Amino acid sequence: MPLSDAAIRRLKPREKQYKVSDFDGLFVLVRPNGSRLWQFKYRIAGKEKLLSIGPYPETSLTQARAMRDAARSMVARGIDPSEAKQKQKRQNLLQDRLTFAVQAREYLTKIRQEGRAEMTMRKLEWLLAMAIEDLGDRPIADIAAPAVLRCLRKVESRGTHETARRLRSTIGTVFRFGVASGLATNDPTYALRDALVRPKAKPRAAITEPDELGKLMRAIAGYNGQTVTKIALELLALLVPRPGELRQARWTEFDLASAVWSIPAERMKMRRPHRVPLPGRALALLKDLKALTGHTEFLLPSLVSVKRMMSENTLNTALRRLGYDAEEMTAHGCRASFSTLANESGLWNPDAIERAIAHVEANDVRRAYARGEHWEERMRMP
Structure with a gap:
């Protein structure tokens, strides 16, 4: 007999976990701590497998059945829904790493492990904070030269031409790190070599007499x-x-x-x-x-x-x-x-x-x- 919300709410925990079936392979697993979890049992390539759908009541009965039906459709096409779910998780994790901000932090971690001086680290962190403000939440592979140039122009507009040039170089190291990691396709700062105002070289003042x-x-x-x-x-x-x-x-x-x-x-x-x-x-x-x-x-x-x-x-x-x-x-x-x-x-x-x-x-x-x-x-x- 198909389950109802009222029937699910009446389910009480026992000393050992137990299952209560809905239909077409969907069931709710009741655990000793009282939590209830939707699962879908199916067979593919001759093997019986389980797909976890979500907890109840966060995942409603209607939602669980819809997700069960989608999984059944995948099985009918020869696709393992459990493997598809794990693949999506991996892609989501990869997507989280694709942003400029994450790559910048990973790059900083790398060079800190290489023993860079603390003063150098502070300067790089300061520079990259400016870049992250404009580019941080964007996938690194989608950032093109014009977007980087807009970030650099903001710094340049303050008259800090040398800082803008150092920022371009530092952003470039993050992109090249991303390319090496397989998460970026190119370094857009290469195209900006001649786009910024070139500050006049000014040696530090010194007494030489x-x-x-x-x-x-x-x-x-x-x-x-x-x-x-x-x-x-x-x-x-x-x-x-x-x-x-x-x-x-x-x-x-x-x-x-x-x-x-x-x-x-x-x-x-x-x-x-x-x-x-x-x-x-x-x-x-x-x-x-x-x-x-x-x-x-x-x-x-x-x-x-x-x-x-x-x-x-x-x-x-x-x-x-x-x-x-x-x-x-x-x-x-x-x-x-x-x-x-x-x-x-x-x-x-x-x-x-x-x-x-x-x-x-x-x-x-x-x-x-x-x-x-x-x-x-x-x-x-x-």
């Missing part, structure tokens, strides 16, 4: 701000790391007895470990600094929290307090000052100068032979 550099060092010696900031400025000029490498430095990286600072590969721009010889003045500064921050993880902790590193604006702000504007000198400019003056002196091997600032030879053949650290020569550099 010996007398002027001497004035800067005297100004730093007389800095009346935070002592930690004063020491950081002098270390920056003496050791010429990238500002971020100094701000992120940990005490565990310093061997004061051997006068060496060993920067791990994951914190270097080129992902190669870098050793820095520590001259006498740097060792004296580090000993003074250790009395101030030696109890913390970071060499230069934040004033807000010792668990965080010094802010990226601190060093440039200190230079402004000393009277040097952004057109005269920047924290990063210490590297250019050192490179320019060291090369012009003619006293040092150019390769030793490049190693001192952790530059990597662009020429593959030359790089294969220029593997030395030029350590002895770098130890003699002032």
Whole structure:
């Protein structure tokens, strides 16, 4: 006898689950916890199989019968409804992965596992957040160059031309990741190479005259701000790391007895470990600094929290307090000052100068032979 809604509602749970049939293979399975589940029993290729249709009352009697009839029609055509349902589930899962947002997050996970520096990760996350705002919910395979260009134009309209160009490059990496995963067909950013305003290259301001550099060092010696900031400025000029490498430095990286600072590969721009010889003045500064921050993880902790590193604006702000504007000198400019003056002196091997600032030879053949650290020569550099 066919079931009715009233009959289904009267079904009580038992110690063991049991079945109550409707007709044409449809039945409701009553479980000990009181839940009721529609199932359809059918035979295909000589085998008896079950198809779960849905819970009652979320799936009504009328809906269950309609779904049963659709499944019976599939069986009549030689299609296994259970396999068809699983295939649809897989397609739905795949469809969920097809969006730009999901591919962007998977790409970020991949490069984080490759050991990218935390600063690099934050920049990429910031860039991709802008792209996800416009493209995130769209299937990656359906996104064409005009849609990407509209996203880039929004950034460009704010006058941030370099950011727009970096965003184009970053979006392209996500598309190429999608192509490699089989979820995208091409990289539309390739067609946009010449579509954006090309910003004029502007080197970071740096002092390159010996007398002027001497004035800067005297100004730093007389800095009346935070002592930690004063020491950081002098270390920056003496050791010429990238500002971020100094701000992120940990005490565990310093061997004061051997006068060496060993920067791990994951914190270097080129992902190669870098050793820095520590001259006498740097060792004296580090000993003074250790009395101030030696109890913390970071060499230069934040004033807000010792668990965080010094802010990226601190060093440039200190230079402004000393009277040097952004057109005269920047924290990063210490590297250019050192490179320019060291090369012009003619006293040092150019390769030793490049190693001192952790530059990597662009020429593959030359790089294969220029593997030395030029350590002895770098130890003699002032």
